[in-house]
Amino acid sequence: MSGLVDIFLRAMFVDNMPLTLFLGLCTFLALSRRTESAVGLGIAIIAVLGITVPLNNLIYSTFLAPGALSWAGYGALDLSYLSLLAFIGVIAATVQLIEMLLDRFLPAVHASFGVFLPLLTVQCAILAGSLFMVERRYDFVESVAFGLGSGAGFALAVILLGALRARLAYADMPDGLRGLGIAFILTGLMSLGFAAFAQMVAT
């Protein structure tokens, strides 16, 4: 059990997706101008990562991993080079499915963060979640913890940055620095702060 908590905390703080691994920065910077959109994006990311990483784990361990097809009599087959295509397909399908389900059953939720869902199909943090899952050889339960943890870490970072930038809208700063420039420097400062978590979880 403590192993799972370790994985969750490690994914959330130590290997924070945008701040230490530089993943998903495009949406991270584009949607953190307002706190409300940052919250919506954060929830959407937790949901999508929490679903796609375990799903891709099942697909990888049943079909794609070296020797995984031995149940079908093709034990010598190694399809792991196809994992990129498979993961992208699963992510696109899942995002579409979540969007349709939300639209049908929870229209209020769909209206509040549904607009961010299509963006997540081509978001590097989502795909990287599945790729890291393969690289670190997580099993199914561990990949649930990892997916939820990295989603929570992303949500935390994007909401913090959104709150900071909302205040900075009133600041008087050099023209060239306004917008993207200061967002990078703020992210750098936050990343410096998150570096303090590096010793928190034993590897």
Added chain:
Amino acid sequence: MAGTARYWTRLIEPLVRQNPVTLQILGICSALAVTTTLDTALTMSASLIVVIVASAGIVSLIRRHIPSSIRLIVQIIIVASLVIVIDQFLQAYFFDISQRLSVYVSLITTNCLVLGRTESFARNNPPLVSMTDAFGNGLGYALVLTIIGAVREMFGTGRLLGYQLLPTVDQGGWFEPLNLMLLAPSAFFLLGGLVWIVRSIWREQAEPSEFDAPKVEETTP
């Protein structure tokens, strides 16, 4: 003559004036993650240029045959297949660098720069000009990566591409390596500074202020 000029603008514009990284916020993820040393930055740039030029060419060749409802899926599959080829190539011939790039080569698939160019340009233009445009954007991306990678490697270790340029203290020289340069935050600071420099020189790139500060009349005593 006019034709050549058109290609030339397509190639030159994205280098600084329309730079995909500093102006359009495209493809930043990989721009920061792989720049701890110059050789990974160069490998990444080369892979991205190959992928973006090839995918722009292919998408532009079949642009009349893709139904617009499924065009994103088709484009992603084309890009993903090219990325798999590049990834296998790097693992076969540059195993050491491909280990250090870890998942970031695969992440070229979701690099917004590649999809952005195929979606906004190659889908509506003939192959040759699309490929020129893609090449220009790839070079613009490579330029940013090279600058950041060179600064980080130079000041983080005193070396450039493995050659010792600044003699470090523990080798009897004078240069104290800045360890911060090798950590994540410095990449953000450097890119933020670079954006600031570019936007101060080309002022039209600066973002408009969201709120106008109230004018305060100065009272002269």
